[in-house]
């Protein structure tokens with residue numbers, strides 16, 4: 001009996017302060033720093049890890065060590081505009097960029113990043129050398145590339161398409177919040193243009209039948225940010241989208 005009472009009073013001594021303090025001891029626990037535990041640098045969510053370390057240890061899995069990704073599913077980030085990278089990461093963090101690949105792959109990543117880390121990540125990628133694709137030299141491919149070059153430099157006046165170079169620059173390198181598109185994977189470019197052409201297409205955002213909260217259905221770039229591109233490519237024919245995408249992938253080479 002005496003023993004049980006003692007156990008109970010010890011239990012009370014431990015739990016009562018925890019309950020009354022709202023368990024703040026746990027919340028106040030300082031984050032484990034990289035110095036204390038070097039393996040932490042491989043994880044997201046440690047605000048002390050530098051953006052460059054994250055780029056090389058976390059983002060590299062998909063975007064490549066220097067931002068030159070292999071798979072067209074993962075956009076190349078090498079030589080991308082710094083400001084563009086920062087605004088995209090913020091849009092991904094607040095879920096306003098929300099097509100299905102962004103949701104599956106990038107929302108979780110972006111949620112764990114601080115503004116400072118985003119800035120450092122953008123510094124890292126914007127300083128890397130962009131990589132261009134290999135052109136196909138067959139006659140039909142050459143004709144397609146010529147068509148793409150024409151669209152890039154002159155637009156398609158009959159379809160209301162303005163020259164891409166007007167905003168993305170003569171070299172396609174972009175400026176500030178306007179992205180580099182030169183060298184980008186052509187499949188990714190086509191996917192993005194498809195999304196800009198179909199801002200109402202919820203199927204683009206479908207996630208294996210899951211029912212998502214309405215906020216998560218925010219339309220891809222249904223913001224002022226995407227408005228320029230929505231208008232630009234609204235009447236572009238699929239073969240022209242393909243031509244300009246192939247041209248952009250190989251230009252400057």
Ligand code: HEC
Pocket residue numbers: 054055058059060061062063073074075076077085088089099101102105106109121179
């Ligand atoms: C598991 C794979 C994966 C990882 C890891 C990953 N990404 Fe991505 N990322 C993607 C995919 C897929 C997209 C394209 C999303 C879309 O199609 O909208 C993307 C898109 C982006 C974009 C937009 C690029 C553009 O041209 O608009 C940026 C910026 C970006 N990622 C940065 C990062 C950073 C920084 C990290 C590390 C913290 C990271 N990503 C880690 C898969 C990944």
Ligand code: HEC
Pocket residue numbers: 075151152161162163164165166167168177178179180181188189192193221225226228229232233244
């Ligand atoms: C009026 C200016 C303007 C013109 C003209 C323009 N763009 Fe854009 N483009 C933008 C802006 C701004 C963005 C970034 C929008 C965003 O954040 O979604 C963008 C984004 C893009 C992207 C997405 C890149 C990425 O990494 O996700 C592609 C691809 C693209 N543009 C291709 C083109 C092509 C091809 C043309 C010509 C047919 C063109 N753009 C003409 C302003 C323009």
